[in-house]
Amino acid sequence: MLPLNPALAATFRPPVMEARRWLEGLTFPPERPLINLSQAAPVEPPPEALRRAMAEAALQRPDAHLYGPVLGRPDLREAVARDWSRAYAGTIRADEVAITQGCNQAFCAAIQTLARAGDEVILPTPWYFNHKMWLDMQGIRAVPLRCGPGMLPDAAEAARLVSDRSRAIVLVSPNNPSGAEYPAELLRGFFDLARSRGLALVLDETYRDFDAREGAPHDLFADPDWGDTLIHLYSFSKAYRLTGHRVGALIANPARMAEVEKFLDTVAICAGQLGQIGAAWGMANLRDWLAGERAEILARRRAMAQGMAALPGWRVKGCGAYFAWVEHPFAMPAPELAQRLLRQAGVLLLPGSMFMPADDPEAARHLRIAFANADRDGIAALMRRLEAFRP
Helix, strand or coil: CCCCCHHHHHCCCCHHHHHHHCCCCCCCCCCCCCEECCCCCCCCCCCHHHHHHHHHHHHHCHHHHCCCCCCCCHHHHHHHHHHHHHHHCCCCCHHHEEEECHHHHHHHHHHHHHCCCCCEEEEEECCCHHHHHHHHHCCCEEEEEECCHHHCCCHHHHHHHCCCCEEEEEEECCCCCCCCCCCHHHHHHHHHHHHHHCCEEEEECCCHHHCCCCCCCCCHHHCCCHHHCEEEEEECHHHHCCHHHCCEEEECCHHHHHHHHHHHHHHCCCCCHHHHHHHHHHHHHCHHHHHHHHHHHHHHHHHHHHHHHCCCCCEEEEEECCEEEEECCCCCCHHHHHHHHHHHHCEECEEHHHCCCCCCHHHHHEEEECHHHCCHHHHHHHHHHHHHCCC
């Protein structure tokens, strides 16, 4: 028997892939097709103009097929620095931006620079499962921070969890899986806590383009010393439907960027060139199109909230960006309920147990609904099926 890394072996399997395995052997009649709300990703390709720009680059630009700089193409790094500086009323330089193979890799890179086996990282629950998986693989303890009303974590409660092994606090806003949009003052509270205790605040803003609020979601980049505390993560996958091209971003101070470069060079050398070209083209040309995408997601959010409010016994705990975090009314654990909903109602959702510690009793009561994968007619169909469902 070959050796096996025990930390990797102890890490749970990818939840979305587990849910897909539930589909094996099942069929769904044409009059009641599967409603798949398990994965938070666009199901349509990028807009045609973006695809044409990428196709032209593939044909006309030899560098689109070669290794590029480890930290990303200069034009994309400069565009991110410029746009983020304007959006957040702060100062971000291109040398403080790294382009990664998706936001998951950005998270892995950030944690690799911060912590080692035996250290601790504070994660609000429910957490994004890939964050928990990476910490588990590295032998880093994820310290759960339970969210309160509105699915918001509390900095004072987090302060009580800080130990001499703590290295970072991780926040996701708008949140996956709860959809909660963290107020600016909440983020400032966590920033101040992290700074006072010598920790990093890792802020994942993958879904910032679909925040219902206008203007900057926080003012952390306006702090002249933001780089001493803040590491910011972003994904181009949702904004421009570039999921298959894996393009993300990490923003940190230059000293940390030197460490990030070591990690990225080792695991990927560089992010894919075509995806980076597409992201830069999208930033320059798709502002109005992206505004339309945001408006559509916000309309789906309203439809989701209104539909759930009319369902007896169901309770929406958080709703925003791509997600609703809901409490179900049935006397069975969420994993069993999720599989019954699939078999009896043709609805694929993820149970709360995939986003929370195994010993948390709240996990059995909740489901995540990735409603951005359904249009408003699809959301209406979901409501009819949930209303008619009898376990």
